[in-house]
Amino acid sequence: MWLFWGILIALFASSGHPQPLEDSDSISRGKIILGILTFIAGLMCATLTPIQI
DSSP states (O other): OHHHHHHHHHHHHHTOOOOOSOTTOOOOHHHHHHHHHHHHHHHHTSOSSOOOO
């Protein structure tokens, strides 16, 4: 079963990354801010030391 999934993933990975539909569009300021806020929220979800009970 693992061999099947390994071959399937290798076939999908060999096709490469798809090209964007509109490569000339720039990212708006609102999307950049949203991306930064999402990144900060993700960092806040991680703890530097494990929680001990």
